[in-house]
Structures are given as structure tokens and as C-alpha cells.
Amino acid sequence: MTNVLLTGAAGFIGSKTAELLINDGVNLVACDNFNDYYDVRLKEHRVQHIKSLADIPFYNIDIENYSDLSKVFENHKFDSIINLAARAGVRYSIENPFVYATTNIIGTLNLLELMHKHNVGQITLASSSSLYAGEETPFNEEMPVNNPISQYAATKKSAEMLCYSYHHLYNFNTAILRYFTVYGPAGRPDMSYFRFIKWIDEGKTVEIFGDGTQSRDFTFVDDIARGTILSTNVKGYEIINLGGGKTPVTINYMIELIEKYLGKNANISYKPFHSADMKETGADISKAEKLLDWQPYTSIEDGLRISVDWYLKNKDLVKNIIL
Numbered sequence: 001m002t003n004v005l006l007t008g009a010a011g012f013i014g015s016k017t018a019e020l021l022i023n024d025g026v027n028l029v030a031c032d033n034f035n036d037y038y039d040v041r042l043k044e045h046r047v048q049h050i051k052s053l054a055d056i057p058f059y060n061i062d063i064e065n066y067s068d069l070s071k072v073f074e075n076h077k078f079d080s081i082i083n084l085a086a087r088a089g090v091r092y093s094i095e096n097p098f099v100y101a102t103t104n105i106i107g108t109l110n111l112l113e114l115m116h117k118h119n120v121g122q123i124t125l126a127s128s129s130s131l132y133a134g135e136e137t138p139f140n141e142e143m144p145v146n147n148p149i150s151q152y153a154a155t156k157k158s159a160e161m162l163c164y165s166y167h168h169l170y171n172f173n174t175a176i177l178r179y180f181t182v183y184g185p186a187g188r189p190d191m192s193y194f195r196f197i198k199w200i201d202e203g204k205t206v207e208i209f210g211d212g213t214q215s216r217d218f219t220f221v222d223d224i225a226r227g228t229i230l231s232t233n234v235k236g237y238e239i240i241n242l243g244g245g246k247t248p249v250t251i252n253y254m255i256e257l258i259e260k261y262l263g264k265n266a267n268i269s270y271k272p273f274h275s276a277d278m279k280e281t282g283a284d285i286s287k288a289e290k291l292l293d294w295q296p297y298t299s300i301e302d303g304l305r306i307s308v309d310w311y312l313k314n315k316d317l318v319k320n321i322i323l
């Protein structure tokens with residue numbers, strides 16, 4: 001792998017992946033549409049960091065726009081596409097499902113078509129643990145995942161299936177990565193831990209959907225980025241879980257840790273459990289261990305401490321971010 005197109009490079013996982021790719025000496029081309037689903041200043045903050053590491057071509061384009069994307073493929077030769085450009089909020093997909101369909105499905109389709117046209121042989125697609133709704137934990141990749149409970153999950157499943165068709169037709173080497181609730185520094189402000197850290201520190205009410213006993217197999221962003229890069233060597237078509245792989249933690253436990261790290265108590269308001277949410281997630285990561293020699297190194301205790309430290313160092317930025 002030498003020439004890589006990374007989409008969604010201003011995003012949470014994308015920016016960390018860009019950093020590791022640059023450190024690996026990869027010839028990287030990046031793109032992002034800088035949409036305003038959440039405060040663009042966070043995306044600019046991440047990109048500033050990437051640009052401090054290397055002067056890479058960075059396109060401000062949308063993968064939904066075939067003609068803009070074509071130009072990127074005309075300007076550069078790629079061996080690999082890492083598609084991390086996506087609409088990723090589970091609950092917002094109920095409010096605005098259309099953007100999920102256009103970005104996650106049409107955007108992926110555009111990339112696959114251009115890969116065919118320009119003879120690119122490998123794609124890594126970011127997918128989601130939310131596809132496993134209704135299955136028993138630990139989730140493994142053989143489970144049928146035919147009952148998505150949010151439009152978000154439905155569009156991710158659709159993108160996986162498009163990738164399968166292109167693998168079948170054109171033999172693309174394809175890694176579908178099902179990420180399990182990725183967290184870490186410079187994260188997404190729609191996600192639980194980001195909001196909880198800010199709310200607890202600012203003395204605002206912490207809003208929990210349900211009673212906080214729902215659990216997630218949280219996975220630290222550095223571990224995810226490393227697994228994402230390893231997946232570009234996968235042959236054939238493989239669906240691979242990248243998850244914490246240990247005992248999933250409850251939202252309540254996460255809040256306890258944040259309280260401890262900030263030295264402040266949370267003032268909690270319990271709201272109804274959200275119908276697009278899963279009660280628990282838990283990854284069987286044996287396939288990732290076998291195929292990628294991957295496992296996560298960062299515990300939730302360490303990862304949340306690093307996230308709180310980032311918050312404290314970047315309070316000037318985060319204080320203006322609207323949740």
C-alpha cells in the first residue's frame with residue numbers, strides 16, 4: 001500500500017487515520033466535505049494537526065458529487081481507498097434520513113464506480129456495530145444482520161452490500177470494518193462521552209437516554225486507526241469487527257470515570273430510552289486477531305483519561321461547541 005485516498009479525513013476517525021498513514025510514509029490524498037452536522041471548528045482543528053505533519057493534497061469535496069470525485073481520481077493514482085466519509089450519528093438518522101442515504105450509499109457507490117474506472121483494487125469501508133441489533137453478544141461477523149433499527153444502520157448495511165457486489169464483479173479486495181463505539185480525543189460532539197465530559201465540567205445537566213445501564217464495547221480511536229490501516233492488506237471480501245473485545249461498559253460506569261477524572265459530580269436527567277439505540281454491544285474480535293493481528297491496547301479507564309486530558313487542554317475550543 002503506497003498511494004491511498006482517505007475520505008472523511010477531517011472526521012474523528014479519519015483524522016487519526018491520516019496521522020498514522022503519514023507517520024507510515026504513505027503517499028496520502030485526503031478529502032472531506034466539512035459538513036456542518038457538528039461544529040466545523042472541530043474539523044478544522046483536526047485538519048490543522050494533519051497539515052502540521054505533512055503537506056498532503058486535501059480536497060474539500062463531497063463523495064456524493066461524482067464529478068468532483070472523478071477529478072481526484074484523474075489527478076492521482078491510488079492503490080487503496082479508505083472510505084471513512086459518512087453520516088455517523090445513530091439518532092440523527094431518524095430526523096434526517098436522506099443525507100444518510102446520499103452520503104453512505106451514493107457516496108460509496110461513486111467511489112466503487114471510480115475504482116473500477118481507474119483500476120483501483122482495494123477498498124476499506126467503515127461500517128458499524130449497530131448492524132447487530134437484535135443479536136446476542138458477543139457479536140460475530142457470521143451473524144445475519146438483517147434487522148437494522150435505524151436508517152443509519154440500514155444505510156451502512158447497504159454500503160456493505162454494494163461493496164460485496166463490486167468485489168464479486170471486479171475482484172476488489174474489500175475490508176468491511178464494523179467499528180464499535182469509537183471514542184477518544186477530538187471526538188464527535190454528538191456522542192455520549194464527549195457531551196458528558198463537557199456537561200459535567202460545565203456543571204450542566206447530563207442527559208441520559210434510558211437509565212444508563214445500556215452498555216457499549218467502546219474502542220479507542222488510536223486502536224481503530226491502526227486496525228483500519230492494517231485492513232488495507234486484506235485479500236478477498238472480509239467483514240471484520242474492530243471492538244474493545246472485553247466486558248462492555250455501561251454509560252453509568254463511563255460517567256463515574258469522568259466524574260473521577262474531572263473531580264466533579266454529574267447532575268443527571270434521565271430521558272426515555274431511544275428506540276434507535278441498542279441496549280448493549282460487544283465484539284467478538286477473534287477474526288481481527290487472526291486476519292489483521294489486531295487487538296485494542298487501550299482500556300476504557302486509560303482512554304477516557306486521555307479524552308478528559310484532551311478536553312482540559314482544548315477547553316477554549318470545546319466551550320464554544322454546541323452540542
Ligand code: UGA
Nearest residue numbers: 088090128129130179180181191192195207208209214277
Ligand atoms: C456510536 C457512533 O456514534 C456511531 O457512529 C457508531 O456507528 C456506533 O457507535 C457503532 O458502534 O457502530 P452510539 O452507540 O449511539 O453510536 O454511541 P454514543 O453516542 O456514545 O451513545 C451511547 C449511548 O449513550 C446510547 O444509548 C445513547 O442513547 C446514550 N447517550 C448518548 C445518552 O444517554 N446521552 C447523550 O447525550 C448521548
